[in-house]
Amino acid sequence: MKLLTLNFLTCARRTCKTSPSSFPLHPREAELEILESELNLVFLRNILPRLMWSELRGIGEELGLPSLPESPPSREDLVTKPSPAKPSSVTEPSSVEEEGGEGEEVPSQTAKDLHRLLLETTIKEGKLVCGNCGHEYAVKEGVANFLLPGHLV
Amino acid sequence: MASSSSERGSDYEATHVHAVYEDIASHFSSTRYKPWPIVDRFLKALPDGSIGADIGCGNGKYLAVNPHVFIVGSDRSSNLIKIARQHHPHAAIVADNLSLPHPQHSLDFAISIAVIHHLSTPGRRVEAVKCVLEVLRRPSSEEAQDGGKALIYVWALEQKESRRGWDEGHEQDVMVPWVMKGGGEKRKEKGQRKKGNEALTERQEPAEQPKDKTFLRYYHLYRKGELEHDIEEAGGTVVEAGYEKDNWWAVATLK
Numbered sequence A: 001m002k003l004l005t006l007n008f009l010t011c012a013r014r015t016c017k018t019s020p021s022s023f024p025l026h027p028r029e030a031e032l033e034i035l036e037s038e039l040n041l042v043f044l045r046n047i048l049p050r051l052m053w054s055e056l057r058g059i060g061e062e063l064g065l066p067s068l069p070e071s072p073p074s075r076e077d078l079v080t081k082p083s084p085a086k087p088s089s090v091t092e093p094s095s096v097e098e099e100g101g102e103g104e105e106v107p108s109q110t111a112k113d114l115h116r117l118l119l120e121t122t123i124k125e126g127k128l129v130c131g132n133c134g135h136e137y138a139v140k141e142g143v144a145n146f147l148l149p150g151h152l153v
Numbered sequence B: 001m002a003s004s005s006s007e008r009g010s011d012y013e014a015t016h017v018h019a020v021y022e023d024i025a026s027h028f029s030s031t032r033y034k035p036w037p038i039v040d041r042f043l044k045a046l047p048d049g050s051i052g053a054d055i056g057c058g059n060g061k062y063l064a065v066n067p068h069v070f071i072v073g074s075d076r077s078s079n080l081i082k083i084a085r086q087h088h089p090h091a092a093i094v095a096d097n098l099s100l101p102h103p104q105h106s107l108d109f110a111i112s113i114a115v116i117h118h119l120s121t122p123g124r125r126v127e128a129v130k131c132v133l134e135v136l137r138r139p140s141s142e143e144a145q146d147g148g149k150a151l152i153y154v155w156a157l158e159q160k161e162s163r164r165g166w167d168e169g170h171e172q173d174v175m176v177p178w179v180m181k182g183g184g185e186k187r188k189e190k191g192q193r194k195k196g197n198e199a200l201t202e203r204q205e206p207a208e209q210p211k212d213k214t215f216l217r218y219y220h221l222y223r224k225g226e227l228e229h230d231i232e233e234a235g236g237t238v239v240e241a242g243y244e245k246d247n248w249w250a251v252a253t254l255k
């Protein structure tokens, strides 16, 4: 399960949802796996305002991942600054730089790190624990299971 | 014909819906690849970067429609979720429509495609719609139209042109067979069957021939106006509704 998913998950028990301590769920005994995928700059930029940054930082810490900066990156932080300021002249032969064609933006290291953390870092095995009720949801073969036992429904 | 309403509920659905999908997952999935036009249109019209849920996502066929949004697909069947999780950039989890693990009022959209009709009592259907609506963002003000939107799609009673031929006046609670042809690689061998699967019946084919297996799933067929009624009952507002090829659909927001 991609770590990004945790940004949109809480405890499945109705009584927990109104309690702030049920978000985010806490990974425990997690075995992580990197599943590489193509970086999509536009996608990253679009989801940026939806990230609960301090919660994600906390999750990263709990998983022992390199710590995230205190404040979230800005949209501009996701692209590399155009190296030497581009001349406005249109006659300049396009010196094909990187894989970027004309006008194509190049993801910055920040974007790459964010992509790695949110979309490529996955929980393969482990548990997700509710901070409110303590219920543990199992993650097996990369799939988190939120079905509740009958007495908790 | 389905049992009487008093016998239905969560145990009934466990046998006559959940267990069946778990067993037919891969075969079911191989037949489910073409998105319905209304759903396709709804998903493609979402602003880039929208965040949503596909509640009862099955094999995840709608996760493939728009890669510019992020969808958390959920389904009760872990066998279907194993298939659904291949769709990037989305996510897939095992969860129950009535106990969804999403923070309340956090998402831009939700879709519920061919799911609510599997809930076996009127109360549970309204509750299921309520759970779908509950994940949606509230509008920014009372007059604003900017709240999250849900697309709900259910099987219609009125479908006299279809292979099933149901129409107005027919019993609405029905058992619908799913036939898995014998001999195919999708076929499960006898003895691998999970216990407690009373929905399964077998038909004996001529000797030496592999047997077909027929699975029965419970459906509540929606009559005209009933989906809108359930949405209102669940605290939603219908903003658009219609009929598409044997199904009733509606787009709803929170009141």
Ligand SMILES: [Zn+2]
Residues within 6 Å of the ligand: A011, A012, A013, A016, A022, A130, A131, A132, A133, A134, A135
């Ligand atoms: Zn909880």
